[in-house]
Amino acid sequence: MKILLLSDTHGLLDKVYEIYGKLNHIDLIIHCGDYQRDAHTLEDTLGIPIVSVKGNCDGASRPDREIVETPAGKLLITHGHLEGAGYDYNNLLYLAEEKDCIAVCFGHTHVPMCEDFGGIYLINPGSLTNPRDGSNGSYAILHSTEEDFYANIVYYDTVCGSQKKKKPQGGFIRGLLNYSDRF
Template sequence: MRILVISDTHGEMGKVYEVYRSLKDIDMIVHLGDLKSDANDLEEKLGIEVAGVKGNMDGARTKEDSSMIINTEAGKILLTHGHADGVNYNLTQLYYRALEEGCVAAFFGHTHVPHLEESGEVILLNPGSLTRPRDGSDGSYAIVETGKDGIKCDIRYYRKSTKPRGGYIKGLINYSDRF
C-alpha cells in the first residue's frame, strides 16, 4: 500500500491537491490533524480513503480524541496528532504508547517539523506541514509504502519552483562586474 501522509494543513489545501496530483498510485491518505474537516474534504473531493484524526485546533483534548490505529500489511500504525502525547518535548511517551498498542509505527503531527526516526521496534514519523512549516522549508509531507516485508518511509519537500537554483559560481557571475 502506498500512503500520502500529511499534517497541519489548517484549512489551506492548495498545496495538498497539487502534491496529490503529482503523485502516482496513492492508495490512501493519512491526515494527522489540524483540521479534521480537511481530511473529510479530501475524501469527498478525491474519492480516496482518508484516515484522519482531530488535532488541538479541533478541540481534541485526550489521546482517545486525537488518535486511531490503522491496519496495514506491515502491521498496525498508530495515527495521532501528538499534542496529547507530549511530542513538543520528547517522543518517549509516543514510542512506548505505540509499543503497548502493538504498532510497528506511530505517525504524528502538531510540531509542523518533519521527523523520521527508526529506533528500536517502532518507526516514528512526522511529515511536517505543507502549509505552515516551521523548519524554514516550503513545506513537507511523507510517502509511506507498506508490505509484507515491512514499512518504508520517505519525507519529501515541497518546492515553489521547478527551476534549478544557481550555486556560488552563478551568483558570482550574475552579481559581479565580470571580474
C-alpha cells in the same frame, strides 16, 4: 500499500491538491490533525479513503487516536499534542508498544521527522502549509508490504518547486564592500 501522510494543513489545501496530482497509486491518505475538516474535504474531493484524527486546533482535549492496519503491521495515528510531541517522544513510543504498532504517525510540531527507535518508527510529515523548519513544506510517503515498511519525507520544493536556479545573494558584508564608497 502506498500511503500519503499529511498533517497541520490548517485549512489550506492548494499544495495538497498540487502534490496529489503528481503522485501515482496512492492507496490511502492519513491526516494527523489540525483541521480534521480538511481530511473530510480531501476525501470528498479526491474520492480516496482517508483516516484522520483531531488536533489541538480542532479542540481535541482528549486523545483522538486511530489504528491503521497495513501489510507490514499496525500504524498508530495521533496528532501528538497530548502526548508531548516535540518535547519528549517516550509517550508515543510507549503507546506504540502497548498497541503493538510498528510506527506512530503524528503532527503538531510542523517539523518533519522520520526515525527508527528500536524497531518503532516515529513519523511526522511536517506541514505543507505552515512549516517551521525553514522549508516550503513537507509530507511523507509510506510504503508497506508484507516484507518491508519504510517512509520518506518529501519536501514540496523537490516535487513542485521552480526549476530556475536562483542567483546567490550576498549578505551584509558584501553590501558594505560593494557600496563602501558611501562611507
